[in-house]
Amino acid sequence: MTTTSAPGRRPPDGLLGRIGRRAYRRRGAVLLAWLAGLLAVLALSRVFGGDFSADYAAPGSESKQAQRLLEERFAGQSGATVTVVVEADRGVRQERAPVAGLLADLRAAPHVSRVDDPYTTPGAITADGRTLLTSVRLDVTDATDMPVEDTTRLVDIAREHSAEGTRVFLGGQAVALAEGGEIGSEALGLAVAAVILLLTFGSVVAAGLPILVALAGLAVSAGATGLVVRLVDAPDWSTSLAAMLGIGIGIDYVLLLVTRFREARAAGLGPEDATAATLDTAGRSVVVAGITVVVSLLGLFAMGLSYMRGAALVAIVAVLVVLAAALTLLPALLGYAGTRIDRLRIPLPRRRRRTVARAAGGGWVRWSRLIRRHRFAAALAGTAVMLTLAAPFLGVRFGFPDAGNNRETSMTRQAYDAVAEGFGAGANAPLLLVASLPEGDDTVLDSLRSEAAGTAGVASVSPARLNPGGDTAILTVTPTSGPQDDATERLVNRLRERTVPAATEGTGVRVYVGGASAQSIDSTADLARRIPYLITGVIVLSMLLLLVTFRSVAVPLKAAAMNLLSVAAAYGVVALVLEGGWAGRLIGIDTPTPLPPFVTVLMFAVLFGLSMDYEVFLLGRVQESWLRDRDDAKAVADGLAGTGRLITAAAAIMIAVFLAFVPSGSVVLKLIGVGMASAILLDATVVRLVLVPAALHLLGERNWWLPRRLDRVLPALHLEGRPDDPDDAPARDRTPVPAPR
DSSP states (O other): OOOOOOSSOOOOOOHHHHHHHHHHHTHHHHHHHHHHHHHHHHHHHHHHOOOOOOOOSOTTOHHHHHHHHHHHHOHHHHSOEEEEEEEETTOTTTTHHHHHHHHHHHHTSTTEEEEOOTTTSTTOBOTTSSEEEEEEEESSSSGGGSOHHHHHHHHHHHHHTOBTTEEEEEESHHHHHHHHOOOOHHHHHHHHHHHHHHHHHSBHHHHHHHHHHHHHHHHHHHHHHHHHHHHSOOOTTHHHHHHHHHHHHHHHHHHHHHHHHHHHHHTTOOHHHHHHHHHHHHHHHHHHHHHHHHHHHHGGGGGOOHHHHHHHHHHHHHHHHHHHIIIIIHHHHHHHHGGGTTOSBOSOOHHHHHHHHHHHHHHHHHHHHHHHHTHHHHHHHHHHHHHHHHGGGGGOOBSOOOGGGSOTTSHHHHHHHHHHHHHOGGGGSOEEEEEEOGGGOOTHHHHHHHHHHTSTTEEEEOOOEEOTTSSEEEEEEEESSOTTOHHHHHHHHHIIIIIHHHHHTTTOOEEEEESHHHHHHHHHHHHHHHHHHHHHHHHHHHHHHHHHHHOOSHHHHHHHHHHHHHHHHHHHHHHHHHTTSHHHHHTTOOSOOOBOHHHHHHHHHHHHHHHHHHHHHHHHHHHHHHHHHOOHHHHHHHHHHHHHHHHHHHHHHHHHHHHTTTTSSOHHHHHHHHHHHHHHHHIIIIIIIIIHHHHHHHHGGGGGBOOHHHHHHSOOOOOSSOTTOGGGGGGGOOOOBOOOO
């Protein structure tokens, strides 16, 4: 296809411009390269792909040491289990034959290695004889390794044996995973994004480009995920996190690029030159924004946790693949779209469309002037709103949700409630005393059991069980309190600090307090100690990147403050829904639920990077106007007008993508979805419309102040504008703004 450019000398291309021009000219080869890359990663992932795995235990903690001993010396105790609860109105002893049939069918199911007999296990039947509790041992070490169809078969067996007067419930992580299911969150997010893009561009062709690029990036990164988990441990929810980011930022970045391409075409450039100009201007903003997200995700490595590193790597691969698609695949697609990018318009009259666009631009200018006149009040009001939203986070309760927080209609929730009603709340929070016995000396076990039984907060202690080698023993301690009660945490500390030392003093026996409740307590405390490293690392690296990008001291400081406000407000919204009140019921949380500490870590890393994206897009246009006219009031107005519709559409798409994950059966995905959607909404409204313009107007010329010594050593990125273009001479004026007085 022949292309023409505007008359006059074509300005020289920068690096990104050359990449865009080459991809435009060799569009067929680029498309084939992406197709070959997709087929290659899918084939490699099929042959060499690994399985998801995650160890949430705190490194070096007692619960981790207990888990390690169980895996090494008590293999039968360390595998995944399914809890079986039977309620019988006439009494479970009178229903012995039906229960025996149930247990026989469970033993015959795939991946079942052993089913305990509740009639011979002490404490397995309640005092009133109406409820029994037993365990199904699986031949997989982790519940995530259990095929969903085989877990579903176990659930079907339980339902088949439920009859009038007899109820059978199954609990455990494997059952929860089978019940959770997936709801096509990615497809739902893409559908909403397509509608927003159609309304933004008014053209099917223009709206389709961001969707195509995002889908291509998502497909390649999904294939590469299998190779990543072959090398590192990563949790299964990391794919959903990567999909959120890949779809969201992929569409956002291409939205910015297509908008700039249409502006270049409207200015008279031919399709090829418009593509190169787009990559040289908006492409630089996209690169900086993408690098900012990657830098934020790299902060997860500072946590020193294997599953955090794995989740971060999966997400980083998705971001980098989508970024590469925006810089190479999009120019190739523009080569095919060319002058036809505005084809297949939706039925909206052209005159009305132009009037609406002009009115929107004038509206942003008027809003900027309003904020300028009331900049002090706007800054105070915006800050007050964000702090008010953040306030519920002060009362948040950290911990790991369990089956008691599942939907009331789920079998795992019904099993949890039946156990709590029949055996007491502590039966859902058993603690394990794992004893390493030197030379098989088990004389201390009776003393250990006696001391534990006499400890405040203990309901019962089971007899010790020895492994075949006789060098390890397990005692199960049932608390009087539930798994999320503060009393259970106090009991764990009491056992570790008083009970165990008193029982083992001078014996050489090492006893570790473990179990799911102890692991949750240890992980929460461990993450709390590590969070400051993440926050410090992400903020410092992001500020350095913005310092180099905008060559300003005030911009990175202001951006860090605004982003911290956004994150804090999002935390507050998450804390509100976790209370289980009206807000929680909107997303399927109907009981007070603890906040998994790793969710706050993930949200901080991801949201800090995404919030920086909008900061880069807006300030890039503000700086462009400032360098051209040296008028700070006009620069703010131009920045808002130039990015208003763009950022609004981008934010709406990102919000839609995140909210699509709220209906998920996973509490973690619900919280990440609602937290990120809330942060993006606040960032695109309160922060961008009120706080950022108010701060820019308050600082005036000081926004762009840079010490002369730094000015000489920092590289010039020229985020927006083409400094080599003779018509853009003011953009080359890099004289530092005088130091503020």
